[in-house]
Amino acid sequence: MINQYGRIAVDSATELEELRAVGFNSEDFETLLRRALTNYKTYEAQNDWLREHVATDEQNIFLFLETKQPLTQAVFYCIAAQLLGFTEALAGNGYNGVATFRQLGLPIATVNNLRHAWYELLNSHTNNGLLFIDELASQGYFESNNHRLLFNGKSLPTYNTNDLIRESVWVETSVDTDNDGRFDLVQVDIIRPNTNEKLPVLFTASPYYQGLNEKGNDAKVHDVNVPLTRKDTHQSALSNLNQMEETVAKPLARQINGYAEEASVIFTQEAGKPVDLNQYFLSRGYAVVYAAGIGTRHSDGMQDTGSPEQVESMKNVVEWLAGNRVAFTDRTSNIAIVANWSNHNIAMTGRSYLGTLATAVATTGVSGLKTVISEAAISNWYQYYRDNGLVVAPGGFPGEDMDVLAELVYSRIKDPADWLKTKNQWDDFQANTEKFTDRVNGNYDYYWDTRNYLNQVKNIKVDMIMVHGLNDWNVKPRQVYQLWSALRDLPNVKKIYLHQGQHIYINNNRSLDFSDQMNLWLTEKLLDKDVKANEILPTVIWQDNSTEDAWHVLDEWGASKKGKYYIGNNVLTTNQNSGELNFKDWLPENQFAYYCEHFDKWRDDTITGKLPTNQIFKSETYTSERTVDGEILLNLRVKSSQNIGLISAMVVDYGNDTYLKETPTNQGVVIDRGVNFSPTDLMSFESEKSSYKMITIGHINLQNRTSPRQNDDLWPNQYVDLHFELQPTYYKMRPGHQLGLIIYATDFEMTIRGNQSIAYTIDLSKSSLDVPFTCK
């Protein structure tokens, strides 16, 4: 199925005008068809194409046209399916084009109004993941004249990507993180079409952009095979406030020595891998800007993951792009340069850390920023490296932390003189970061509070696009859920895309027109044209976890009421239970060592009941479909055999069935981002057989029952009550499946791994699971 949400309905006058503008102003089918054969320059060569393709299952198009037969609905859609590249689907449907279009979910118009049918066809997606008109453009249909051409509310790729201007400038920020008495300069890289038009701007704040220090990163990774230790119960919340250093003196702004017309530093290749969505917009008349921020190569300052100073430096770039701040042509001459090519309307884009900083800048309310498209973004760094008083790693990255990530992106190491100059200061700075992040304690405090952007959501002035994978165990779904929830009652327009992937981009997915939708969105947000994007784009688009290529519009996410399951003797029941169950969180040394290296295997063995280190509880087998919508709450009365303890929980869908893979599959087709520009692989989620699928996960320190800010007391063998939310989801349970809950302690992928001999006992009479089910 092709799911297109980025189309708009236009009146017939507009339709005619747009068709004229793109050169498809004809009511004769053969004329339209031959025009679409962009690369066939002669009548005879076109005839070859017509002879290679069919009008019906018995006649090729050349014969059909030669014999002047009437154009039927059947013939039009048979040919249309071939123009869109759905030849295999067409053959599968016995060369019935209408049936093929219906099967693919593509719009079918009446060929009596040929002009409208052709317009609809130009706005339909091809098998290569592009609009048909974009595919024609990619074949050189349009002259790349560097002028904007809107079609159906979206910019066409009419800007010459062979002639892009690539230049660097240095923005003067309002922070001085290296304490040298002068505001930090940050390098900003600009890529823009060579046009006189004022350009809207896509800005990606990426600390990765100037390169990675992978050796430094690896050396910093923390050992997670350390014991859980008891926490002092007297420590108060937000206690390390006074440890924060004050900047010594007010730094001085630079004197401007003059203005340059042109940049002094240019480049031919981006320093880091460009964001694919940005590439798509370059040929469509958008400027693209990257900044790595303070503490990266060619910039001043120290690297402090997610800090207010880092966010401020990125905000300052937006200010320059909006005409409200100074930038220089290099780091020393103090010759200023103005972004005179910018239309002062800026969107921030990017995934993961990049999307995180986009979200963070939005919370500053900076002027000039009009929208944010953030994908798989962090909204609260505590939730990324900690949870409920525990050190909890992003999935796949045990031992990573704020200082490790800072080391990875401190790319000033790549310029030897810069590195020798800042090395000592940097080592001191990192020592401080390590102290603040306190991996023994694991609590939420002042350090984390200043890196929790949820605190400032009310300052967000812009309309927001959020994208997140419901199987993203790196940046976990709670990150977007809490942002979404905090935005719920604010007047901003917001849209959310919940896909079934891991930590990925979705703009190159075959079954969803994400790039088109963003094209429409940005017409409204950055070009100031009312194309009804607010209304036309759905508020919540959810990818169905049970079917390939299915995307659905939802009203909301996470608003459902919860039903209660009682935890019984390895079952989940609707009536209360009694008794006790226990497990011991210890494994023999060689088994422990193996799972440390192979946590995928550990998870499989845990879910399939092969380990004694957990208890599994399963519901009845469902006879009807139901959906988990939001956060599952686990209520657990539990005791530890020691005065320390942690509890982890997974919820699993059990059932022999096909499940979507978490990583989409390369379709062997390359999507063009203009005309022979920046090809990207077309992807699609395929499914595979399995007997289960993990839905959600959660972890808690038994000493943080009340809050991640506060250490509660804990006594050996004394029951305590836990209530904690697992990661939110939106997940369809199919009939014939069972919901499963697994209670365990050490999570080999995410928690510390002390392999301590701790026994845990669950009191079944006071343990339950509140599940936000929506039933059919």
Place this chain on the structure above:
Amino acid sequence: MINQYGRIAVDSATELEELRAVGFNSEDFETLLRRALTNYKTYEAQNDWLREHVATDEQNIFLFLETKQPLTQAVFYCIAAQLLGFTEALAGNGYNGVATFRQLGLPIATVNNLRHAWYELLNSHTNNGLLFIDELASQGYFESNNHRLLFNGKSLPTYNTNDLIRESVWVETSVDTDNDGRFDLVQVDIIRPNTNEKLPVLFTASPYYQGLNEKGNDAKVHDVNVPLTRKDTHQSALSNLNQMEETVAKPLARQINGYAEEASVIFTQEAGKPVDLNQYFLSRGYAVVYAAGIGTRHSDGMQDTGSPEQVESMKNVVEWLAGNRVAFTDRTSNIAIVANWSNHNIAMTGRSYLGTLATAVATTGVSGLKTVISEAAISNWYQYYRDNGLVVAPGGFPGEDMDVLAELVYSRIKDPADWLKTKNQWDDFQANTEKFTDRVNGNYDYYWDTRNYLNQVKNIKVDMIMVHGLNDWNVKPRQVYQLWSALRDLPNVKKIYLHQGQHIYINNNRSLDFSDQMNLWLTEKLLDKDVKANEILPTVIWQDNSTEDAWHVLDEWGASKKGKYYIGNNVLTTNQNSGELNFKDWLPENQFAYYCEHFDKWRDDTITGKLPTNQIFKSETYTSERTVDGEILLNLRVKSSQNIGLISAMVVDYGNDTYLKETPTNQGVVIDRGVNFSPTDLMSFESEKSSYKMITIGHINLQNRTSPRQNDDLWPNQYVDLHFELQPTYYKMRPGHQLGLIIYATDFEMTIRGNQSIAYTIDLSKSSLDVPFTCK
């Protein structure tokens, strides 16, 4: 280590002339240095760069220059290391540039002759896998003026890749494989710089180029879980000669209706993935040509893997490129078009099937073809899908065969009218192919003999470059070894590259300057300039299997004498043994089924002695280094418990050590193929710990003891003598290692898998291994 073989020594007058031509005509270091900072357009911006880099471990370059200190050897190479991007290595060497260059194997000149030192530097490889001068070009140092600029014997990337002409023509072949009475037309795609210069041509014959029919391929894959059956002993060699069909009538050549100045069909993106080495040459003033041949999309004819007709069609393309054959602007108009942009000097390139056809065309002796660069190529199709009377699959592709591959590339299925028209003919054609290939028999016969290009090696007129992975178990090393051996006494110049990879290209490898070498080679072969490439390029370059980034020049491959090992009671000894050993080639059904799906696991378990289905023999532990150079011969007296039987053998290096991985690792760096053109990932072979490494493998049907052409008789429990060569290699055995031999029957990856209950017994008194060892 950087291993550069593609440099030439030039006299100082030439050096000066070349430096002038590229704008580095100065004896002042600062002038040279500032000129190299291509992207820093102002003096001040250059100063930033100078401040970010070091002259010594205490001083940045800006200060060094400002204080007018003398340029020492130490300072020059410290700065040079940074210019080449070896910053990490430089820091590792305490900022000693000379030591860094020495460690990397880069040339060190005397800075007293600054001009020469700079020339050498421009000809040195950077950390990004390019010559420094190529990296400058990639940063826009040269104007892309579409004129050839040779530097150190190699073409610089001075051709504009934003302005390439891409066009299709149809060559009239001299075969009529669809029996329609007219010679088959084949589509030829040309990509060429837009210049008035006559261009040399790289032609890649790729049946894959027009797309793959993967569904058809998968449906055709043969079941390999079939029993081995007894063969009739009366069948004679080359017996199915009379089954070959004759073409009914002499086809007619087309009447030429006129000549066109321009092509009628153009394209913006290649139909298939371009060959990376070709991309490198586009910016260097070479035209690149792809043809998929008969029986592919937009061409006429039937698809017949490796057939004389397929080869003829590719030869015909060379003829058109050399001005000796007609091509048309489309499939029907009969308007001819001449390759008036070609200098009539053609090289064929490509890997695997592509390299195979390059080799095959070379054996036709066609005029215009000047050299072949064939990588991982097949020289004899029998050896690809059969061996010694057995069906033996290419590694990783059990069940594949000539008809399966033909189905994969019969891309005419992609154009519906073409498919509907040819479907029945194609099905009949494939039925014939399946009959000819006879998977039950497995013998060498007339069908295979016409697809064995070794028969025509003596017709090869051109100089040959061959590249092969010694760990390529898809196209196995014997394919190139036999070609190499057949060429040995011919006058042609030939060079061979033996790397440690699987079935890969090596032109993007960091430690070898393969692309430079080919650049030099083609200057001589296609530009007719004597740059002494024949003499300068080594005859045999071998990648060391024991060390990362080490490549050595060898005198020959496979010329050594053999030493004998006797096979004893699970040992390999230097004295003869006696007694019997046996094993049974049968596994329980669930274990058998598991290994069918996981043949990597089967191989691991076999090599580590976990299975009863084999016998393992190990040599003493070596105290000195020795090298296996060529083919190991296995002499085996064996009996089968039935009147059928097959024997497989592996030779293994046993020893706890680090071994190179067979797949190179992406270095996170992108190589530019011009100026922002066709980026490719830089790769490098990294090593990993293991306790063994498989070196070579072989298989034989006990009924083909005499020859793959002849069926010998076989009686249950009666000893027979086998003598068969395993795949050739060049492999260094390190001290502390043991050579191991494993004798077994079913190879889960390569042979048929009958899981028959056959017992095999080895007579140790008559079993030995002849190993071509070279000792240190």
